[in-house]
Structures are given as C-alpha cells and as structure tokens.
Amino acid sequence: MGEAVLFWVLAAVAVIGALGVVSAPKAVYSAISLAVTMIALAVLYIAQDAPFLGVVQVVVYTGAVMMLFLFVLMLIGVDSSESLVETLRGQRVSAIVVGVGFGVLLIAGIGTVSANGFTGLAQANRNGNVEGLALLLFTKYLWAFELTGALLITAALGAMVLAHRERFERRKTQRELAIERFAPGGHPTTLPNPGVYARHNAVDVPARLPDGRGSELSVSAILQLRPVPGDHGDEPGDGSRELR
Template sequence: MTPELAVLAADAAFRTSTGEAVLFWTLGTLAVVAAVGVVAAPKAVYSAIFLACTMIILAVLYIAQDAVFLGVVQIVVYTGAVMMLFLFVLMLIGVDSSDSLVETIRGQRFAAIAAGSAFGLLLIAGVGNVSAAGFTGLEQANAGGNVEGLAALIFVRYVWAFELTSALLITAALGAMVLAHRERIDRRKTQRELAIERFAEGGHPTPMPNPGVFARHNAVDVPARLPDGSDSELSISAILAPRRGDR
C-alpha cells in the first residue's frame, strides 16, 4: 500500500459514517430532552422515568461505539436494578412536590449548583482536550476483547481511581444512613397502647382496605369498595387522584 492510500485509509477510519451521525444526533437530542425532563418534571416519579430513559439512550450509544459490556451493564445494573428500585421506593412511600422545596440540610442547593457547575466545566474541558488532541478509538482497547480491555483499564491502569470511587460511594451510603437515622427519645409503645389510641381517636379497628379491593381494577388509584357499595377515599394515597371509571 502506498503512503497516500495509507493516509486515506487512516483518515477514513476516523471519519464518522452517515449512520453513526444520524444515530448520535437522534439519540443525543433525546438524551438532552430526557435530562432536562429529570430536573423540570413536576413529580419525582416522572423525573425517575426520564432518568431511566436517559440511561437507556446512553447504553445504546455505548453499544454503538463497540463498548458492548459497558452498555449491557448500563441497562442491567443502573436502569434495570438501581433505577427501578428507586422508582418503586418513590411509588411506595409517595413523594409530594412540596417536599422538594424543603431543605433538610442548610446550603444544599448552593452546594448542588456549585458541584453541577464544576462538573460541567470538567466535562467541557475533557471534550475540548479530546477535540484538540484527537482520539484513538476503541480498536486498541478492544484488541484482546471488550471485557478484558475494560478489566485491564479498571483494575490495572485506573485501579486507584476505582478504589477511591468505591470508598466515596460507601461513605455516601453511611452518611445517608446517619442523616436519615432518627433517635428515639421516648419508649416504644406496646400494641395495646397503640390499639387504645386508635380507638380513642376514632380510628378503624382493622387495617384500611387496599386500593382496588372488590373493584374491577387493582390499580393504586382505584378506591376500595365498602360493604355498602360506596368508595373508600381513605384507601387512596393523598398524592393520587382517585379514578372514577366504570366498575
């Protein structure tokens, strides 16, 4: 091969094909829209769904760039496990939009803005560095296989950064447990005392019926049917609008 052909082949190898460009601009636009929806959604459940969409789009982009293992991990671990667990917890405990306006830690909004701005500057600097210095692609990293190349980078070249990141995550988990822990300043009430308080305050002697009981649907927004045929409004969470559909 002549030097001219070698230069043309090398230049063609680093060019983006039409299919790759269409895939990037389409999924990139959707990823940006979903990312904006994460912070602009009026409800926390919608934010979680937008975040899951963003993670799935990133996984597709990883797979398109020959990072198959990273794309599969992105879907299975983050979208399929962590994100869905977070979504189920939100649906289980219920989060009101007014809860996001209360700062449990003073100054956390300013700290979040500062951290987000610093991360944005770091991302811009990284993209600018790659644009100026050029990129080598994944052919060299995947020479011995995608999984083997990723393992070599994580556990050999960037092992200290990997370990520091794991230590940071463990510290964050312990900090969340400490902040969420509530000290009990009085003794634990017995079952008899709790039952007496329930009857004294006009409560129900038995647990409230679950949503959808004796109804045609078992959805969480369908009121339970009482023995007289009326709907039990107390069986629906306060953050949901009861469904008034056909029984």
C-alpha cells in the same frame, strides 16, 4: 451514515429525557425521563463498540437503581410542595458552583484529548471490550476505582445514619404485648377486614358479623361508615341496619 443518524436520534432522545428530569411536575415522571436517558446512553455505548458499558447501563442503572427510585416514590410518595423548600442553606449556590466546576473540568478534559489525539477503539479493544476495560480499571485507574467504591460505601452508611430513628422507650417484650392485648379494651385476635360477609369490598363498608351486625372495628377511624348492605327481605334488626 447510519451511525451518524443513530447518534443524532439518540442524542435528541437523551437531551429530551434530561430536560424532562428537571422540568417534570411529578417525581415519577422525572424518574421515567431519567430511565429514558439512560437507555439512550446504553444504545450509544453499544453503537460505539462498548457492549459491556451498554449492558451495565441497562442492568445496573436502568434496571436496578431506577426501579429502586420508583419503588421508593410509590411507597412513601413525594409532595410537590416539599421539593420547593430549601432544607439546607446555600445548597442552590453550592450546586451551581459545583456544576460550573464540573463543566470546566469536562471541557478541559475534552480539549486535552482532542489536542493529544484519541487512542482508538480498535487498539483499546484489541483483546476484547471486557478485557480492555478490566485492564484499565485494575491497573491504570485502580486508585480512582477504589476511591469511587469507598465513596459509594460512605454514601450508603450516611443514608443509614440519616434514616435511623433513635428509640427513646424500652422495647416491650412479647409477654408484655400479650398482656396488653388481653387486657380490657384490647383485641386478642386480629381485627376483621373490610368486606367480610358483605357484598361490597370498599374500605368504608364495615364487615358483617355472623349475627348480621356491622363491625365498627373493620373500618378506619378517619373514614365515614356507610350502611351495612343487607339482603332484600331481611328481617328488621339484620344486616340492613345502619351503624351509628
């Protein structure tokens, strides 16, 4: 009774998370929904006497892959308008065909197993869950396991090739960079940070130089400069002046 209740509760959570992946308005929400689905599946694995699969599901997929997705989304961001543009012609039709084919294979596999009967967890895990899984992977399903590894390596190499940017100019040497830095109009030292010698840490407030003037170099060119704050009672010409 308890196992059935656990299954229906976790199954509902997994389905709701899967629906959230495809219906969430933002990519971050989709990633979090996918993480919820993976955690629900991990608990189901553990409940079915497969602790190794449950731990791998949490550590590898939820803990590593999903966190990598979230880091990428936070670093580069995803515009909602870009996700609606079909960059590859016919990709939606291909996705539908592949999805239908995968569904047919899944139904055929479940029907075959149902007709021939299940082996049973007690027999499969007679020497332990980890030992039984390793025995199947490296004996009966060794070829499929190796093909999966080759597929993952191919995907990683393809991502590297797609993300590679060809350099069309010769890379400057350290000497050339130093000459440009000390040339007229260059900056031999690093630019001052916003808020230095100031009473505000906003990025549009320029840094104050030792003589009280504001440094225009400390604020990005796309921002509008704000007045440099000064002490009450400062003499005219101190930091209370505004940048022009």
